[in-house]
Amino acid sequence: MVSIDETSFALKISGNWSRQATVKPIDQILSRLKSHPPQKIIIAAGTLTAWDSRLPSQLLKIMDYCAANNIQVDSGQLPDGIKSLLKLALAVPERASTRRGGSRFSWLSNIGKSIIDMQKDMYGLIVFIGEVALAAGALLTGKARFRMIDLLTFIQDAGPNGFPIVSLISLLVGLILAFVAALQLAMVDAKIYIADLVALGIVREMGPLMTAIIASGRTGAAYATQLGTMNLNNEIDALKTMGISAMEFLVLPRMLALVLMLPLLTLCADLLGILGGAMVSSTAFDVTFIQYYQQIKKAVDLVDFGVGIFKSVVFACLIAIAGCMRGMQCGRSASAVGEAATAAVVDSIVYIVVADSLITLIYNRLDL
């Protein structure tokens, strides 16, 4: 309850002012102050049954308004507890220029902002690729410094530990491809060509692509979170101030591990995908293993494998770059680390698909 004495403008506060109570907002007092600004107001307390932070916060609002409009406030008659809380809240004045301008923008400026952000992202990517190139140069001249044990750990994480999931997925992709192909080819009685379709499809396209997508979810995201957390914990600062290049020490072994392991995983995926095709065609479409094998020998040569493996090397670079860049540029908060992981996966999948189309186009022109 607030009662106002009109002549002296004395506010008398009484009753229950806790969070649970239903209290009329003080807006009417403010509007009253606005319409008939007095010289001075007195704030006093009647019988307060209960109060909590709600009361001082409302009083502060009134006092702020009064301070801004040159109205004197006499709060001397308030209970000591409230007085000392108010004193505390007013002890450190808000510093000019501390408060950030409202972050609400019109949709037009939001579009502009996101384009500027995109530009910054592009710039960051180009700088990062340049730094990676320098580090790779240091590696080639034998000057790069990182711990062998790190490289081995990353190799184990990226390669052998990813083997089960890669084999499962590629076996299933082989099965599916074979089924789809068989249903169509059976219509023209050309079931033996299941082998061609599966083998070429897997070796040239699906093997590298599926493996890379799995790796971006497993390894790329892991890189982004690892580096993001290290940044959060000042570990990257510590490295820099030690004079150790974070590029060489953190990014290079991760990249190297993925570039070494992804082609191997792709090879496994190729073989298992072909095996999946064989299982379908021999059990459901009476093409024997031998026939299947003979047909594949005719259809697929080493160039096809080379084509797929080359792609996987490119994909490995892209995944590692996306993951490490997002991690290194990560902000310093828990949510930023999560965003970095998401962005790493999204980026690398986009890079992979774009690169895949380009490479396929180039192969096509080169007649490979």
Add this chain to the structure above:
Amino acid sequence: MGQANQNIPHITVSQLTMAYGNFVIQHDLNFTIEHRDVFIIMGGSGCGKSTLLKHLIGLQRPAEGDVFYRGQNFWRSDTRQRTQIMSKTGILYQSGALFSAMTLAENIALPLGEFTRLTPSEIADLVSYKLSLVGLAGFEDYYPSEISGSMQKRAGLARAMALDPEILFFDEPSVGLDPMNARLLDDLIISLGETLNATVVVVTHELASIFAIGTNSVFLDPESKTMLATGAPKKLLAGSDDPRIIQFLTRGEGRTR
């Protein structure tokens, strides 16, 4: 360790302006840090002490002005020279900033392996010695997550001292420690600084340590966004007539001594 050219200040800060984007934190800072100073950076919270430290250790580029190490312009030097300067400094971060994927021994061995030609067994000996200096003998094979906060700080100190640096930086070393441990860490820093013959730069609010250990200082003010004074803390207290400095150095109780 004993350096020629003792008459050139160890660090000179000249007309330094620090900013995040367009938001100026502090401007027109000018002070020098002599060899073997225990230099205190002080000021109210949020005034830019940690930011100043970042400028001194090469994590953030000045918006304007220069930082000189022994007369050599730090930010105008090339990367190799900067690395050279940085390899002679040790830094203890507020969080310790130990590499969480490495054991304590590996953490301390890292700079030794990078910047010296010692054999692995010599490095292992040095690591044990450094750990025992900070009271962590026997913790070689622990990971940072397996020891307590104050132990992490001390391990960070051991890593900062790994290369016997000429200058040690600390950001609020005793924050978050109980009074006993805080005191011990302060003592440790001083005695290590003395035995290493090192210059020490500390960000701290601890009045006790400011007066006990500080030989020189700079006072940053958040309101005017610049430094108010530089000099020995005791002299500042005795000789300054700026109420903001007196307030800070006496916890708002006014000059009594």
